[in-house]
Amino acid sequence: MAAPPPRSDHRIILHFDYDCFYASVLEVEQPVLKSLPLAVQQKQIVVTCNYEARRRGLRKLQLISEAKRICPDVVIVLGEDLTKFRDASKDLYHYLRTFVWGDRVERLGFDELFLDVSDMIEHNVGLLNPNNLQNSFFCLSRQDPAVGFAYDATTFHGHTYPSESETDRLSASSWPDRDQLYVKLLVASHLAGYLRGQLEHDKGYTATVGVSTCKALSKLASSAHKPDDQTALLPPYDWTQGTESNVIKFLDSHEIRKIPGIGSKIARSLKTHLIESPRLGSSDSGLVDDKITVHDVRHFPGMGPGLLEQILARPGSSKEIGVRVWNLIYGVDDSEVLEARDFPTQISIEDSYRQLDTFEAVKRELVSLSTNLIRRVRVDLTEKDEDTDSGIRWLAHPRTFRLSTRPKASPAASAARAHSFNRVSRSAPLPQYVFNLGERVDALGGRLVQDLVLSMFRKLHPERSGWSLSLLNVAVTNMVECAGEQKRSSGRDIKQMFQRQETVLKEWMVPEPTPAELDSRLEVHQGHGVWEESDDDEAIPSVICSRCGASIPHFALVAHEVYHSAGEDEVMRTEQEQINA
Structure with missing residues (x-):
């Protein structure tokens, strides 16, 4: 057997996994559902259900008919439209991001996050007083040392692997012998517990968290105790002479x-x-x-x-x-937690079909897709701004519109070939009127199709009919950040600079003299102020269904296969929306 790979455990990574996310979004929207058995339906399958439904015998991937038979009073909500789930995911992402130094917050799908809190933990380990660990204080702000929370640094918050005993508690006497990684993970466990509590108190969501030194281990640790709990993976991580690695013990039993x-x-x-x-x-x-x-x-x-x-x-x-x-398989994962983004690098929406081969049907679908795309662009690329007339400002403008289609593959072609070789695309500049917030979304969608999309489609498919399309995709790309306060802005918001000047320099400004004071002075000295300028989501990974050619998100693939095996005859028409980080 080859030698184990070298380890680098200098980082501290938290993995957040929102509990029953899709059901939780509906429960936050309608709190009465928390006490009722709730199932989310896609096609004729239960794609997820809340804990009350699970307590009554329901489970993921059941047929709806079976779920109703087992639990007649189950509340079933359609989950085909992902809009509310995407919006909730975005809101929670921005909320947790406000706590993390260095902006290292990465989304994984709708319901998972990686947080690189290395700088925060390093700082707070330095603040520990070995002689008073029970009354420790976690500082959440670099600028204000009073912002934070009190905690007991003698023991971990939540579970550990392996489990700790009372004799393992950190103390002044054991402090000199403790591994620094142990102390970092202990402090990080309290940050994880605090963030979980704040998330539930402020947003109404619970989460399960893993605490370790890389993305792979923290994600795996978060699955050890569910729901609404957390697990820290304890050192030693290295396999050295006479010392068994807890990482190896933890991994070995996993499939x-x-x-x-x-x-x-x-x-x-x-x-x-x-x-x-x-x-x-x-x-x-x-x-x-x-x-x-x-x-x-x-x-x-x-x-x-x-x-x-x-x-x-x-x-x-x-x-x-x-x-x-x-x-x-040794728990070594050096992949970085990507820096948080204010908006996605591209936004795309697609629909898959058994057969689409008339111009009227294509036009109807393109209008629907383009309208939904513009609606999504408004959600993902704008933010509230009281200083504008509309109360909303653009974060970024996409410059390019892309249309992709896929003719249905022949029965002899494999799914991989169908996806790789049959999808064709065409791009064009995106018209500026799309960014008119005063225009209705449906009107903009229809205009965009009439002005641009239909001509692009005709260039892709010059034949009058008979295309037998299995997919249509519309997307906007080539994002350019608008002027504002973001550090990657492509310009400067001059109006906001002048508005900030008065607040920023207020304490240095010399008050204007009254008329009486002017009369008694030979001259008035005024200060000359200066000011400083301040500078989505991710794609849901998809695979191609070998039976119908549809592009299916990984999380829905099993349900989609059950749908086929159940013998459903309805036309497959599933909207799929990608969020690319």
Whole structure:
């Protein structure tokens, strides 16, 4: 077996996973639903349900008919329109972002966040008094040391892996012998607990949190105790002489597919290799029925980056996939938490169809998609601003409009080929009238289709009919930040600068003299003030359904497969909206 990869555990990462997010959005909107069994429906499938529904025997991926039979009084809400869930996700993202120094907050789908709180923890560890740990104070602001919360730094907040005993409590006597990583994780656990409490108090949502030194480990730790709880992964992380790594112990029992960054294809390839390998004797044949664990992979004869590369390397696979997977099964993940963004890099909406082959149908769908796109652009690229006449200002303007289509693949073509080779696109400058907030969205959508989109479609498909389209996608890209206070602004908001000047320089301004004072003075000295100028979401990863050719988000793929197996005959028409970070 190859040597373990080197570790770098200088960061502290929190992983937030909102509990029953889709059901929680509906419960926050209508609090009475919290005490009722609630299920969210897509097609004829329960895609998620709240804890009250689960208590009564409901579960994800049930047929709606089965859910109603088990729990006749279940409240069923359609979840086809993702708008309210996207808006709630965006709101929670911006809320938690206000607490984090350095702006390292990254969204993963609608219901997960990574927070890099390394700077905050480093600062607050330096504030600890070993002689008075029970009365510690966590400072939340660099500028104001009084902003924060009190906590007991002798013990962790929430769960730990492995579990701590009373004898493990931090004290003045044990302080000199404690690993610095242990202290950092302890302090971070209290920040995680505080943020969870604030999130529930201010927004009405609960979350489960993992605390560790990288994205993969913190995400995995958050799944250890659910819901509304948290887990910190304790050191030692390294496997040294005479010391067993808690990371290895934690990972070994997990099914290989559960490790963040290892997808189903990689897991299947590893399982196939382990089962079919001649290196395994008959005594190991139990692997055929059992799930492959991290321990199974790591201890397979000859396992290492080289063998993993042989097993997993395929045309189009990521570079050095063997090294990456080898790192992950040791809990090594150096990927950065991406810096928070005020808006997405692109916004796109698409619909998939069994067959779309008349001009009237295409035009109708393009108007619907374009209208929804403009509505989404207004939500994602504007913010409230009392200083403007409309009360709203643009954060950014996209410069480019893109239309993509996909003719339906022939039965002989694979799903991968259909997705890769049949999708065609065309781009054009986006008309400026789209940013007119005084115009109705539906009017703008119709005008955009008439002025631009139809001509783009005709250039993609010059035939009069018979296209047999399985997908239409409209998108805006090439974002340019508008003048304002953001640090990446492409210009300066002069009006706001002058408005800020009076407030910023107020204490240095010399008051204007009264007429009486002017009469008694030979001259008036006035201060000459100066001022300083101040400078979405992510795509939901999708896969192509091999049966109907639709682009399906990963989180909905299993439900979509159940939908097919249930024999549904309705026309598949699922709006899918991507948020690219």
